[in-house]
Amino acid sequence: MKMxxxxxxxxxxxxxxxxxxxxxxxxxxxxxxxxxxxxxxQLGIQPEDIKLxxxxxxxxxxxxxxxxxxxxxxxxxxMHPQEAKLTEGAIVVIPPGTNTLGRxxxxxxxxxxxxxxxxxxxxxxxxxxxxxxQSFGVSGKVISTPGHTPxxxxxxxxxxxxxxxxxxxxxxxxxxxxxFAELPEKVYESWQLLIDNGAQQxxxxxxxAFSVDRLKAVLASRK
Ligand SMILES: [Zn+2]
Ligand SMILES: [Zn+2]
Numbered sequence: 001m002k003m004x005x006x007x008x009x010x011x012x013x014x015x016x017x018x019x020x021x022x023x024x025x026x027x028x029x030x031x032x033x034x035x036x037x038x039x040x041x042q043l044g045i046q047p048e049d050i051k052l053x054x055x056x057x058x059x060x061x062x063x064x065x066x067x068x069x070x071x072x073x074x075x076x077x078x079m080h081p082q083e084a085k086l087t088e089g090a091i092v093v094i095p096p097g098t099n100t101l102g103r104x105x106x107x108x109x110x111x112x113x114x115x116x117x118x119x120x121x122x123x124x125x126x127x128x129x130x131x132x133x134q135s136f137g138v139s140g141k142v143i144s145t146p147g148h149t150p151x152x153x154x155x156x157x158x159x160x161x162x163x164x165x166x167x168x169x170x171x172x173x174x175x176x177x178x179x180f181a182e183l184p185e186k187v188y189e190s191w192q193l194l195i196d197n198g199a200q201q202x203x204x205x206x207x208x209a210f211s212v213d214r215l216k217a218v219l220a221s222r223k
Contacts, residue, residue, distance in 0.1 A: 001138065001157060003203075006039040008032035011061045011205050014163050015040070016155070019137020021049040024069070025155055025163045026062045026205055030118050033068030047072035052125075052136050056165025057149040058083035060092055060116040062205065067119035076124035078131065080144065080151030084123035092116045095149065095180035101172065102179035127153060145194065147187030148178050154190075160200025160212075167191070168215060170207025176218050188222065191215045 002017040008028020013036075016023045022045060028036070040047065050073040055063055058079070066087065070077060079087060086093060094110050097103030109116065125131070131142040133155075140157035148166040155163040167190055169178045181187055194202075195212060203209045 001159070003161065004043055004045075005203075006036065006043075008035055008039075008065055009061060012203070012207075013205075014155075014203060015043070015045065015050070016138055016140075016157070018051060018133075021051040021137075023052045023054060023133065023136055023138055023155075024050050024073075025054045026056055026165065027053060027066040027069045028064055029061045030064035030116075032065040033072065036065060036069050037072065048074065051075050053077045054142060054153065054155055055079040055083065055087065055123075056154065056163070056167075056205065057152040058086035058091075058093065059095070059149070059166070060118050062165065063087050063121065064116075064118045067121040070121055077121060078125035078127055078142065078153075079123045080153050081123075081126040081128060082151035083149065083153075084126055084151075087121055087123060090118060090120035092118070093149075095182050097179060098177065098181050098184055099174070099179055106180060143193065143197065145190035147183050147185075147190045148181050150183060152190070154194060156194065156197055156199060158198075160198055161203060162194050162199035162201065162212070163203045164194070165205050167194075168202055168204050170202075170204050170210055172206060175210075176214055188219060191219060195219075
């Protein structure tokens, strides 16, 4: 299964080749609709080839261009119901930091919320626990992986590739643990869940992909 990465603002968005088109995971920061169109054009993909948009969680850098991209693709959106509430209400949430840098950025974010506003979008597929993507022609599933936010979802492909949103980061001076988390302890539980479900390679929204061994090492050091 082929997978493409397109970067919209600070966020990696992923396009997974499906039986008949593509599934897109996350939609990047606000005002990136045109950049999205240019990026898929370079890949030879038409907007209508995208059959489903999965959102890992409702932070502005993941749903920022959702309304615009959904407008181009005319496809349904999948999200955890808790995150769907935020997206449908266009509610900006700035998560708490887990380290000094995170706390600083979070403080700045709280004081500049107006800058992070995004357009509301409707969610057709609420997923609370798990969803088999076979119906969209992809060997893989969506699973609930709370931690960074309560309603964070990950996409786990059968071959072990795991698109995890912000459950793990590989940027912002961090190599594994996210610099923001609403449920810090749950992050580790969700890593374990991904490992138990066969994750091999982690595809974060921020930074390049890396081996799951890194997460295993962190978990082992906590025992
Ligand atoms: Zn986030
Ligand atoms: Zn993010």
